[in-house]
Amino acid sequence: MHITKTDYLEYTYCKKNLWLKKYKPELFQGVELSEFEKKIIEEGNLADEAARHLFPNGQLIEIVGTNAVPVTSTILGTKPPALFQGAFLSDVFFVQADVLRFDAIRNGWELYEVKATTDVKRVVPYHHVNDLAFQKTVIEQSGINIVSTGVIHLNSHYQPHGTLNYNELFVIVDLTDEVRDAEGDVQAQMRDIKAYLGMPEEKGCECLYRGRNAQCTTFHYSNPNVPDYSVHDINRIGGSKKIFFDWIDRGIYRLNDIDNPEVLTGSKKAQYDAYIAGKPIINYSAIQSALDGLIFPLQFFDYEGYSSAIPRFDGFGAYEQVPFQYSLHTLHKDGRLEHKEFLITNPEGDLTLPLVERMRADFDERGSVISWYKSYESQRNTKLAEVHPDYAVFFEALNDRMFDLMTIFSENSYVDAAFKGSASIKNVLPVIIPALSYKALAIRKGDQAIERWEKMIDPTTSQEEKDEIAKDLLAYCTLDTFAMVEIYRFLKTLL
Numbered sequence: 001m002h003i004t005k006t007d008y009l010e011y012t013y014c015k016k017n018l019w020l021k022k023y024k025p026e027l028f029q030g031v032e033l034s035e036f037e038k039k040i041i042e043e044g045n046l047a048d049e050a051a052r053h054l055f056p057n058g059q060l061i062e063i064v065g066t067n068a069v070p071v072t073s074t075i076l077g078t079k080p081p082a083l084f085q086g087a088f089l090s091d092v093f094f095v096q097a098d099v100l101r102f103d104a105i106r107n108g109w110e111l112y113e114v115k116a117t118t119d120v121k122r123v124v125p126y127h128h129v130n131d132l133a134f135q136k137t138v139i140e141q142s143g144i145n146i147v148s149t150g151v152i153h154l155n156s157h158y159q160p161h162g163t164l165n166y167n168e169l170f171v172i173v174d175l176t177d178e179v180r181d182a183e184g185d186v187q188a189q190m191r192d193i194k195a196y197l198g199m200p201e202e203k204g205c206e207c208l209y210r211g212r213n214a215q216c217t218t219f220h221y222s223n224p225n226v227p228d229y230s231v232h233d234i235n236r237i238g239g240s241k242k243i244f245f246d247w248i249d250r251g252i253y254r255l256n257d258i259d260n261p262e263v264l265t266g267s268k269k270a271q272y273d274a275y276i277a278g279k280p281i282i283n284y285s286a287i288q289s290a291l292d293g294l295i296f297p298l299q300f301f302d303y304e305g306y307s308s309a310i311p312r313f314d315g316f317g318a319y320e321q322v323p324f325q326y327s328l329h330t331l332h333k334d335g336r337l338e339h340k341e342f343l344i345t346n347p348e349g350d351l352t353l354p355l356v357e358r359m360r361a362d363f364d365e366r367g368s369v370i371s372w373y374k375s376y377e378s379q380r381n382t383k384l385a386e387v388h389p390d391y392a393v394f395f396e397a398l399n400d401r402m403f404d405l406m407t408i409f410s411e412n413s414y415v416d417a418a419f420k421g422s423a424s425i426k427n428v429l430p431v432i433i434p435a436l437s438y439k440a441l442a443i444r445k446g447d448q449a450i451e452r453w454e455k456m457i458d459p460t461t462s463q464e465e466k467d468e469i470a471k472d473l474l475a476y477c478t479l480d481t482f483a484m485v486e487i488y489r490f491l492k493t494l495l
């Protein structure tokens with residue numbers, strides 16, 4: 001069995017997870033990567049390819065895996081100016097290095113790792129220094145002299161106009177000293193991984209002491225005694241270590257078994273109380289006061305945004321959200337509900353100008369603008385104001401009139417234990433309005449909408465498929481704002 005760099009990084013996050021992947025891969029079958037995870041991998045590959053423009057006349061090893069090792073060795077002997085995806089195997093450890101550049105003066109190779117990030121990360125599992133130390137160790141043990149190490153990452157300040165300038169798109173950070181300092185610890189970890197993967201399966205796993213969000217899909221396999229709704233589901237319980245560890249040490253997993261609920265405060269207490277009561281806990285006066293502050297017509301608004309590691313649109317840099325769609329439901333005082341929407345289908349010219357012009361026409365100058373997690377919408381408004389200064393006053397006015405409907409739930413004015421401590425509309429809606437569901441839609445999540453829009457604007461996609469995707473995108477965004485209307489109406493029935 002070979003241990004790759006990905007295995008090493010996996011180990012730094014959770015060695016039990018790595019062990020299960022190697023010996024019980026069936027546990028991961030059927031667990032598809034999310035669209036978001038797939039996109040991260042794809043963005044990494046695109047950044048890697050783009051960074052090769054920084055090294056003219058470099059040679060690419062096209063073979064993936066250990067078969068590339070002898071080919072690498074042959075090509076290195078010819079001392080090309082740069083080598084991409086060179087492969088090295090030492091003992092059980094295997095790496096393919098993004099970039100090696102030959103330094104004739106020092107008679108050795110500069111090792112670069114390309115990252116589709118906008119800075120150097122020094123936290124597991126994305127610890128760029130340790131990542132390089134792992135690679136350097138394997139390559140040097142293969143007899144190659146590494147004279148320096150660095151990361152090539154995206155430049156967050158670069159906002160292209162016209163053709164991409166790769167020298168401006170990337171930043172090269174020399175990490176030679178940090179990598180040298182980290183090597184000893186990383187090599188100790190490498191010995192530990194090898195020993196750990198040679199051992200029988202450990203019982204349980206460390207996530208027994210972590211909140212639900214930190215756990216992977218194998219948690220129930222390793223911890224079969226923990227019920228589906230457990231203390232792990234209490235809002236941000238992983239941050240309250242003293243309380244949480246005490247319960248786990250005493251075998252308290254069910255909320256009904258908590259014998260010291262007085263230690264809970266804030267949203268944790270509210271969730272516990274709602275669970276024990278078996279019904280929602282409602283702060284009527286807080287809801288009344290929030291909704292009384294709204295001014296008609298109520299304009300329920302939502303953007304969908306696209307982002308990519310390698311900038312694709314003028315004025316938008318790496319990972320900057322490009323609003324490509326909106327839905328707007330306007331509820332009038334007399335109960336009339338109107339719907340307006342817009343989707344960029346032809347990304348040419350001044351990409352977001354048609355969207356901005358339509359927004360200007362669709363919004364009423366009066367009334368509250370209601371979003372869910374409003375900071376997302378208000379940040380997009382601010383960016384659109386920057387890109388289209390003629391509309392800055394319009395966007396500033398929108399931001400001034402924004403109300404975040406999510407706060408009713410995130411500030412515990414309405415708490416249902418079935419939300420499992422989350423105020424996401426995807427968790428709240430099915431509990432409050434079970435008849436309204438994303439399940440029947442072709443697009444059910446924001447990351448899926450991004451992937452679909454990218455497919456829709458791809459010139460190679462057939463018109464028939466483009467039309468189908470456009471229909472699905474409009475249905476998805478419509479539900480986002482209609483869900484807010486229905487949640488608002490539901491809250492009004494309580495008062």
Ligand code: SF4
Nearest residue numbers: 014017205206207216
């Ligand atoms: S549930 Fe947590 S500790 Fe257990 S294998 Fe998954 S990530 Fe590792």
